[in-house]
Amino acid sequence: xxxxxxxxxxxxxxxxxxxxxxxxxxxxxxxxxxxxxxxxxxxxxxxxxxxxxxxxxxxxxxxxxxxxxxxxxxxxxxxxxxxxxxxxxxxxxxxxxxxxxxxxxxxxxxxxxxxxxxxxxxxxxxxxxxxxxxxxxxxxxxxxxxxxxxxxxxxxxxxxxxxxxxxxxxxxxxxxxxxxxxxxxxxxxxxxxxxx
Amino acid sequence: xxxxxxxxxxxxxxxxxxxxxxxxxxxxxxxxxxxxxxxxxxxxxxxxxxxxxxxxxxxxxxxxxxxxxxxxxxxxxxxxxxxxxxxx
Numbered sequence: 001x002x003x004x005x006x007x008x009x010x011x012x013x014x015x016x017x018x019x020x021x022x023x024x025x026x027x028x029x030x031x032x033x034x035x036x037x038x039x040x041x042x043x044x045x046x047x048x049x050x051x052x053x054x055x056x057x058x059x060x061x062x063x064x065x066x067x068x069x070x071x072x073x074x075x076x077x078x079x080x081x082x083x084x085x086x087x088x089x090x091x092x093x094x095x096x097x098x099x100x101x102x103x104x105x106x107x108x109x110x111x112x113x114x115x116x117x118x119x120x121x122x123x124x125x126x127x128x129x130x131x132x133x134x135x136x137x138x139x140x141x142x143x144x145x146x147x148x149x150x151x152x153x154x155x156x157x158x159x160x161x162x163x164x165x166x167x168x169x170x171x172x173x174x175x176x177x178x179x180x181x182x183x184x185x186x187x188x189x190x191x192x193x194x195x196x
Numbered sequence: 197x198x199x200x201x202x203x204x205x206x207x208x209x210x211x212x213x214x215x216x217x218x219x220x221x222x223x224x225x226x227x228x229x230x231x232x233x234x235x236x237x238x239x240x241x242x243x244x245x246x247x248x249x250x251x252x253x254x255x256x257x258x259x260x261x262x263x264x265x266x267x268x269x270x271x272x273x274x275x276x277x278x279x280x281x282x283x284x
Binding site: 073 | 251
């Protein structure tokens with residue numbers, strides 16, 4: 001089992017190195033998703049299957065989709081078409097595909113082998129994690145829920161001001177609207193009564 | 197190792213998307229350290245801490261990306277690679 005841990009760790013480090021050296025945001029995000037999947041395999045080999053599933057679902061699923069969505073949203077318009085074309089030359093997918101193929105081979109090996117004698121020595125399953133989470137860490141759960149609520153309200157508040165600006169698509173209105181928005185940010189008077 | 201890479205990325209890159217990405221790398225590395233410690237002593241506390249880190253990362257990334265959107269809208273730059281650099 002140790003070779004799986006070291007292989008997945010090497011894949012994670014390589015993908016992270018590629019992440020912080022890419023010039024395009026989408027390429028970096030692609031490598032970072034591979035890095036997160038490698039981290040999930042590392043977690044599984046360390047005997048934490050529940051956290052491995054959470055890593056794939058929440059990190060590689062939700063948070064990375066949020067990143068990709070924002071990056072795609074930042075360049076809308078006709079420039080996006082040219083940018084997409086420059087983003088997708090042939091062969092750019094080889095690097096992440098090779099790294100992901102290594103991880104996929106590891107997962108296939110684990111599934112085909114089944115629970116053998118080489119299983120990670122100490123598996124801490126979801127039941128123990130749940131008991132610990134809602135036992136001695138109950139206050140932490142409440143604090144995390146409050147933090148998530150605060151994050152939700154803050155994200156809604158930060159994204160709310162953009163709504164009236166989006167109505168105008170003409171470029172000659174953009175300058176004036178940006179100036180209006182900038183001064184309104186300082187004054188804080190662009191909100192109707194009753195808005196948060 | 198992953199934490200060092202995230203720190204390097206945070207220090208080197210000036211693009212705000214990459215700064216957020218590097219923060220995510222560092223959070224992930226801290227969670228990995230917690231998992232390793234929890235696996236070493238066979239306790240579920242490390243996994244509980246990783247779940248807290250996960251929730252904190254989700255809240256942080258939502259607020260951070262909302263700030264990125266506001267920044268891009270304010271500076272009227274749509275190119276994240278070239279034009280989202282903040283001088284000073």
